[in-house]
Amino acid sequence: MAEPRVTDIRGLDLAVRDLAASVDFYARLWGLEEASRDADTVYLRATGQEHHVLALHQGPKIEILAANYAAPDKAAVDALYAKAVAAGADVLDAPHALPGAAGGGYGFGVRTPDGIRQMISSDVERHTRTIVDHRRPRKFSHVVFRSADYPQLEEFLCDILGFKLSDRTDGIDFFRCSRDHHSVALGKIAGPGLHHMAFELPDLDGLMGASGRLKMKGYPIEWGVGRHAGPGHNVYSFFVDPNGIATEYTTDMDQVDDATYPYRSAEEWRSAPMQPCMWGMGIERSEKLLLARTGKLIEELNRSCTDAISQKLAS
Ligand SMILES: [Fe+2]
8 A cells, every 4th residue: 555645635623703703704705605514613615526625613712623634545544543643643533433514424633743633534525516606715725834843743744644845945834735736834933823724716817706805895805916936836815804814815826746846945945036926916915914824813812802701700
């Protein structure tokens, strides 16, 4: 058997304080759609076949709960589990049948060295009906974590989950598990936590249409629209959601393969004649986005909620 590895990223699980407001943002404005729900969780799908790309959980505070990855089959899940156990990783459970509301399937959880839950699964239900609308996300694209424990996290991704390092820069390193240039990236700033998440639109017109929809509904573009001059060369437009989370529309990321992709080091990228944006348009990043990507907006929202509860209890 080839070395077991995850083969795609499915999406994220997030805890939010106001579930209804969050679902409204992602379903009515962002372009996702409710696939299922249980007592305190809503599962939102994109237009593709993946059961859901975002699970929103009612919780006491805003935080990332898990990143979810696909393995080809149950044997691969078992092999990845065995690898995680042998490596001494913080394995949360043995492979088991997963909840039906989340699309079922077979999988297990394991924490990164800095404590973020990663869920590996196979045989999750897929939609037979895809949605034709190129101005809505068709799949989850990538997650960028903030890492407090960087070398160990890179080892975890590559040695246990089977990711390949695509490119390294001074600020962010990029890892792939499929043809996409990156599905996970590690931001070398204080963590652990979520730096941003990204959803893929099918084409540039779709990204522009979706970005305009958000803008007209009162959510300004915080960075973009632009095309990265750096790793991945994907088109981007960034927003900040009602929970203080940086969320991105993206399209046209480099498609690569292990045999031919030329990894470049931080030194090589540093000396490359590059600007933040290939088009020279999407250069300015808003202060709000910078606060969101460092986790400071989420901290502020969680703190204001805690203060409000304390004041209510004291009165
Ligand atoms: Fe991104």
